[in-house]
Amino acid sequence: MNPDDIKIDDWLRIFYGELPxxxxxxxxxxxxxxxxxxMVCIRIMGRRMASQLNRNEMAALTSLxxxxxxxVLSPDRGLLPAIAIAIIIVAGQRWISRIASRNEKFEAITQDDMxxxxKDGVLELKAMQHSRITRERLFAELRAASILHLGQVRRLYIEANGKFTLIENEKPKPGLSVIPNEDQELIExxxxxxxxxxxxxxxNTMFQPLKPENECNHCKDVNWIPPIKSEA
Known part of the structure; x- marks a missing residue:
């Protein structure tokens, strides 16, 4: 298009374009x-495409x-190339899914792992760092599940698809509060x-007496506070 043909008040061109x-x-x-x-491609790729997607399925769907x-956008583009690309993507996705279902190592490489x-009310800091999950994000997930302190948590997993799975402790023990510092009233x-x-x-919890300089045997930190206990 000639630059001289572009006019800001040419509403017919803006909305209608130059196509017949x-x-x-x-x-x-x-x-x-x-x-x-x-729709056919999604149906062929399986029911998982209508549910929570993993990395492989998300990549396949966006590429497709x-x-x-x-x-749709280019009148000079035919439909046959789209069909060929769709066949390649669907075939590749199904091949990866089939191999992943038989090989756990391959599944972990292509789709990540949980x-x-x-674990037992203690943050696994290395796992959080590896998963790029911050304390604020983790605590927010726990609060959404009505958890008030870590002593109520037996396990918290992050699945390969990014979802969180919580297993509560049947017998809660005292633990670190998950209430944000901004809400001092509730913390008190x-x-x-x-x-x-x-x-x-x-x-990590330790029985008293503890000296202020005592290191945590889990993370080597020296900042200790009173834990929160569940109300009877």
Whole structure:
């Protein structure tokens, strides 16, 4: 397009473009075909595509959408290349899924693996760092599950698909509060355990007496505070 032909007040060009009116009918035909092709591909790739996606499935779906979307926008692009690309993507995704279902190592490489973020009320800091999960994000997930302190948590997993799975402790023990520091009023209302201290960094608990310079045997931190206990 000639730069002189571009005018900011040319509303007809902005909304209508420079294509003939007959192309709008073609767009409807192309869009219908692409929509049906996408639905067929998702159906072939399995029920997982309609649920929580893993990395492999997300990559396949976005690649598929990007590849087959071009024929809708470009009148000079045919539909056959989109079909060929769709076949390659679907076949590749199904091949990876089949191999992953038989080989755990291959599955871990292509789709990642789960991590234990909290074990028996203690933060697994290395796992959090590896998963790039911050304390604030983790505590927010626990608060959303009505957890008030780490002593209520037996296990917290982050699954390969990014979802969190919580297993609560049947017999809660005192633990580190997950209430944000901004809500000091609620923190003060939480009942404290007087017979032990909790590491403010990882949530590991130790019975008193403890000296201020004592290191946590889990994370080597020296910041101790009274733990929160569950109300009877």
């Amino acid at each position: 009116a007959s192309y709008f009918i073609e767009v409807i035909i192309r869009m219908t075909f692409v929509y049906l092709l996408l 959408a990007a590849a087959i979307g071009m024929p 991590e234990i973020l909290v 209302e939480q009942p404290k355990a007087n017979d032990r201290l909790v590491c403010k960094n990882c949530g």
